[in-house]
Amino acid sequence: MRSMARVQDLPVDPSEKSLIDDSVPTVAPDAPLSVVLGLLRESERAVLAVVDAGGKYIGTITPLRLIDVATGGMADTILRLAYPAMIGDSLAGIAGRLAAAATVPAKDLIDPGAPVLQAPLSLGATLARFAKGHLEVAVIDRAGYYRGLATWSCFLGAGAKPT
Numbered sequence: 001m002r003s004m005a006r007v008q009d010l011p012v013d014p015s016e017k018s019l020i021d022d023s024v025p026t027v028a029p030d031a032p033l034s035v036v037l038g039l040l041r042e043s044e045r046a047v048l049a050v051v052d053a054g055g056k057y058i059g060t061i062t063p064l065r066l067i068d069v070a071t072g073g074m075a076d077t078i079l080r081l082a083y084p085a086m087i088g089d090s091l092a093g094i095a096g097r098l099a100a101a102a103t104v105p106a107k108d109l110i111d112p113g114a115p116v117l118q119a120p121l122s123l124g125a126t127l128a129r130f131a132k133g134h135l136e137v138a139v140i141d142r143a144g145y146y147r148g149l150a151t152w153s154c155f156l157g158a159g160a161k162p163t
Contacts, residue, residue: 022148059110
């Protein structure tokens with residue numbers, strides 16, 4: 001019989017450093033969509049933090065927000081219906097809207113609902129974000145400066161230590 005593991009039983013080093021990937025690129029608020037998409041492709045990340053020239057966190061660009069831009073604001077409807085043909089659009093139409101939005105600045109692509117964690121990290125708060133499906137969450141310090149992403153893959157890597 002299989003049983004569920006409890007968080008306290010996981011072989012995890014819950015230190016903040018083990019949960020944060022600080023190598024993820026960031027984008028300036030005035031960077032165009034084409035730069036945002038390029039950075040997402042190169043970094044193979046789902047989210048991208050927008051920071052000012054001084055390193056202060058402004059917000060997070062998420063897949064949902066990018067889908068919203070690509071579909072002309074219909075992301076919620078599409079995701080609720082879970083049937084792409086219902087949008088009455090072709091992939092070419094979506095690609096065309098993305099091309100037309102190529103000059104949209106990163107600051108206008110920020111998802112206001114994207115979660116943010118404040119350092120020092122709490123393992124419980126971090127796991128709560130992961131449990132809600134946010135597998136990459138921006139981390140800021142108390143002054144609001146971006147520190148990196150708390151990621152599910154870092155968490156799993158921390159849990160891979162032998163016991």
